[in-house]
Amino acid sequence: MLLTNTSAELLSVLRAQFPAQPPKRLGIAVSGGGDSVALLHLASQCFANEDVELFAATVDHGLRPEAADEAQWVARLAADLGVSHETLNWRGWDGNGNLQDHARRARYALLTEWAHRHQIVTLALAHTADDQAETLLMRLGRAAGVSGLAAMPSRRMQDGVVLVRPLLGVTREALRSYLRSENLAWFEDPSNADTRYERIRVRKVLDSLRPLGLDARVLTEVAGNMSRAREALDWYTFLAAKDLALIDAGDVLLDLRGFRTLPEEIARRLLLHVVCWIGGGRYPPRRVAVAEAMSALRHERSAQLGGCLILNQGRQARICREYKAVEDMRAQMGELWDGRWVLSGAVLPEAEIRPLGPQGLEQCPNWRDTGRPHASLQATPAIWQGESLIAAPLAGESRGWSARLESGEEDFYASLLSH
């Protein structure tokens, strides 16, 4: 990693983060702060003689009166650099919940939507080595494991857009020197001085860690080491999944003898992957709950985790959706049910998709032929018209209907490698 501050070196660091054939349309998220103003300027220099069209966007969250003027200032800077710019307005704050979290989600949603509108496949963010070091320290404070300590990835997909962070190897100070040497102005976000925010408190602590050698450069390197370790763990979890896990109509069957011989970390990752694939949880389950489920699997007990049931069946465990978690889920015909099932069949008035449940299952005399247990079948999708069961395609009552997973078996294995 190069942590440098000469313009030529910065330009070459930036260029090295993109492939030989860079994206033809590159989006840049510019808040107006020093880091993203530097990224915009650097990118305009870096790709000046290449077939790359730059686009910039600024999100005005409508939370500070100055934000509109700042966005206009970014628009002028972009115009001077020959880059098209758009301001994206968010006015969705209803006063409830965590403002930072809502604003962040809204920002990413607006930016990816904007990228789609302009056929921009790659969107660059200006996170620096200092941001990376702060993220790592915050995660240390939460006793994170390897994945958490890998901190921010240099690229990831969100809503079909590739988000890249080409300045993760560059310090904030290096960018400030660049801005000064190019006579560029920027806005200082007032929240950068607000010690109510954990990140700002961590930033202050980092200052006092520097004499110990714990600076942004070293901590970013640690994050890089962790990221490689995580990749290796993902690979071995993938191999373990191929070896020990089978998909059965949306459930996963785990070979327990093999599972118990896996190193603890690989076994835990495999279990979490299965539970997230079935339960679709946006957040991973709590650590205590995971530890309990792991212990159950080792000691031939059944357990519940992340909206799934882990049924111990002797040589194997069946992991299926938990009825309680889907009890109230309803979808109209043609919509996804439980975020993963697609049902097809005749169009019926006032029909809807609901879980089969215990009452529905009583109306499926052939359910045993499926080879799947009661607990699993209850949580499968069924077609209902009011209180009448029309079809239960996964419980032996297809009656012209079929159910398939939106992301099937391929996705179960492949998504282990897609971080």
Ligand SMILES: Nc1ncnc2c1ncn2[C@@H]1O[C@H](COP(=O)(O)OP(=O)(O)OP(=O)(O)O)[C@@H](O)[C@H]1O
């Ligand atoms: N209002 C904004 N408009 C456009 N881009 C923004 C805006 N705020 C942040 N960004 C982009 O995101 C980068 C990181 O900024 P910041 O650390 O404030 O964002 P974040 O989204 O909270 O980061 P994280 O992904 O770590 O939560 C900026 O350098 C910039 O590229």
